[in-house]
Amino acid sequence: MRAEPANLLLKQPHRQLTLTLAAHSQYSAGMTDKLTVALAQIAPVWLDRDRTIDKVIEWATRAAEAGADLVAFGEALVPGYPWWIEHTDGARFDDQRQKELFAHYADQSCEPEKHFRELAELARENNMAIVLGCMERTLDRGGHSLYCSMVKITQDGVIQPTHRKLVPTHEERLVWAPGDGHGLQVHSVPPFHMGALNCWENWMPLPRAALHAQGEDLHIATWPGNKHNTEEITRFIAREGRSYVLSVASLMRREDIPDSIPRADELRAALPEMSGNGGSCIAAPDATWVIEPVIDREELLVAELDAAFVRRERHNFDISGHYARPEILHLELDSARHRGLWKK
Numbered sequence: 001m002r003a004e005p006a007n008l009l010l011k012q013p014h015r016q017l018t019l020t021l022a023a024h025s026q027y028s029a030g031m032t033d034k035l036t037v038a039l040a041q042i043a044p045v046w047l048d049r050d051r052t053i054d055k056v057i058e059w060a061t062r063a064a065e066a067g068a069d070l071v072a073f074g075e076a077l078v079p080g081y082p083w084w085i086e087h088t089d090g091a092r093f094d095d096q097r098q099k100e101l102f103a104h105y106a107d108q109s110c111e112p113e114k115h116f117r118e119l120a121e122l123a124r125e126n127n128m129a130i131v132l133g134c135m136e137r138t139l140d141r142g143g144h145s146l147y148c149s150m151v152k153i154t155q156d157g158v159i160q161p162t163h164r165k166l167v168p169t170h171e172e173r174l175v176w177a178p179g180d181g182h183g184l185q186v187h188s189v190p191p192f193h194m195g196a197l198n199c200w201e202n203w204m205p206l207p208r209a210a211l212h213a214q215g216e217d218l219h220i221a222t223w224p225g226n227k228h229n230t231e232e233i234t235r236f237i238a239r240e241g242r243s244y245v246l247s248v249a250s251l252m253r254r255e256d257i258p259d260s261i262p263r264a265d266e267l268r269a270a271l272p273e274m275s276g277n278g279g280s281c282i283a284a285p286d287a288t289w290v291i292e293p294v295i296d297r298e299e300l301l302v303a304e305l306d307a308a309f310v311r312r313e314r315h316n317f318d319i320s321g322h323y324a325r326p327e328i329l330h331l332e333l334d335s336a337r338h339r340g341l342w343k344k
Contacts (some may be wrong), residue, residue, distance in 0.1 A: 027318075033191055033308045035218075035326035038068035039301040041280040041294060043251040044080040047261045049108040050114065054076045055294075056132060057119055059300065064126035068304050069155070070189055072220050074250035074280075075133035075199050076148050078115075079108040081224035083252055085171045087270040088316055097263065102175055104262050106128055106144060112151050112159055124157025127191045131196055131248075132235065133222045134161055135176075140339045145177040152187060160187065161337070165198040170222045182337040186214035191307040192244070196220035202233055210333050212320045223249040225276020227293045238283035242313035244290070244305050245283045246307060251298060252276035285313040 040059040045051035056073060063071035075081065084090065084101055085258040092098060110116070112134065123130050136149035148165035164179025184207060186195045195211030195218075202208070202221045211219065219237055223229045238245040252275040257268050260342070274296070282290040282303050290303050317323050 003213060017266055023314070031191060033340045035189065035192055035305045035307070036067050036069050037246060037282070037303055037305055038063035038071040039246060039248040039280045039282070039291075040071055040073050040249065041249060041278045041301065042073070042077070042298045043253060043256045043276075044077050044078040045258055046083075046252065046256045047104060047108055048258055049079040051258075052080065053115060053119070053173075057122060060119065060122055060128075060130060061302055063302075064128050066074055066124070066300065068128055068302060070129040070131070070194070071248055072131040072196075072222070072248040072334060073133060075150075075222040076135055077132060077250050078110055078134040080103070081250065081252065081276065082172065082175050083271055083275045085174055087272075088267070089296055090171055090174050093326050098174075100262050105135065105175060106137060106146060109137040109146050110149075110151075111137060111139070111216070112149070112162055116151060117151065118152050119158050120157045123153045123155065127155045129153060129155045129187075129194070131194075131220050131222070133198065136164065138164075140337070141177070142340070147179050148172070148176050148198055149179070150183065150198055152194075152196065154187065155189065160185070163196065163198070166172060168203055169200045180336065180338045181210075181334050184210050184333060186211055186216050191220065192218035192310075194218045194220060196222065199223050199229070202237060206331060208237065208240070209320075209331050213331065215320075216241065217243045217307070218305070219243050219245045221245060221247045222277065225249045225252055225278055227277060227279030227295050228274065230279040230281055231293050234281050235283045235287040235289070238285055239287035241319055242285045242310060242317055244285060244310070247279070247281050247293075249279045249284075250276055251278050251296075285310050301305060 060071050132151045135170040136147045137143050152160040156245050161183055163183025166179050168176035186193050193215040195216035234245050234247040254273050277295045279293045281293040291301050
């Protein structure tokens with residue numbers, strides 16, 4: 001198979017890159033090179049979807065008031081990461097406790113078009129893009145398996161197709177289903193081209209390559225929490241892509257377990273005082289810190305990014321440009337949304 005000019009081959013029937021090389025014409029006269037970004041490092045109201053969404057709206061509003069053009073939240077934030085699995089014998093088969101916790105988790109998971117309308121309106125009113133991790137229950141797959149999904153809302157309030165995590169990591173596989181390539185898309189957040197991956201997907205070379213080939217120069221890496229996940233890979237990805245990298249993580253403290261969830265007292269006894277300590281940070285295209293990892297507290301981290309920095313660093317290394325050899329190495333991306341039933 002011969003490579004196409006963009007160095008990325010899309011399998012039919014869904015040939016729908018949202019960003020093409022033509023999008024690079026956005027560097028037009030009068031357009032600023034600057035973008036103000038915010039990372040909202042917060043804890044969920046754990047396993048309570050509606051109250052967590054209220055908290056997300058509150059912090060997104062704070063980001064808008066701080067002048068942010070983009071605000072990002074952590075992985076699986078709504079309604080929260082399944083921290084109980086590793087502390088409550090989560091692999092025990094047909095266990096009543098595990099089934100009860102999963103049933104509650106599924107009930108509190110999200111249908112993005114239904115549950116994030118108010119957030120989308122907030123994005124539109126403030127001309128602010130939003131990236132948010134959630135647990136997605138999908139009617140196109142029956143509605144009971146859960147996907148670790150990333151919701152991307154454009155600056156004009158459009159909820160984009162979710163990116164469903166390709167491979168749940170280790171114990172996550174006990175409650176999350178594997179996703180597909182439909183959401184591996186780069187979106188325009190002028191003056192940048194933004195791509196995003198969930199947690200350990202960021203260690204996978206080919207998903208990163210798929211985003212590079214679409215012109216990514218601003219990368220969002222979402223995490224459930226903990227500095228040990230973010231402090232090394234954030235700078236590595238920035239150096240590899242000569243891009244800005246925003247790692248955004250959540251907190252999870254024992255005090256974040258509400259009384260309203262099943263077995264609340266049992267979970268407080270099982271989980272450590274701090275399951276997730278944050279670690280949100282921003283690295284520049286030369287791998288220096290814009291904001292070093294922040295831990296142990298909720299905080300809105302705000303920074304101004306300069307697209308000219310990307311162009312300077314790509315003078316000597318442009319990973320999908322002059323340093324690519326698409327006639328030798330290329331990548332095929334199946335961007336279909338896979339379903340169990342296709343209606344003709």
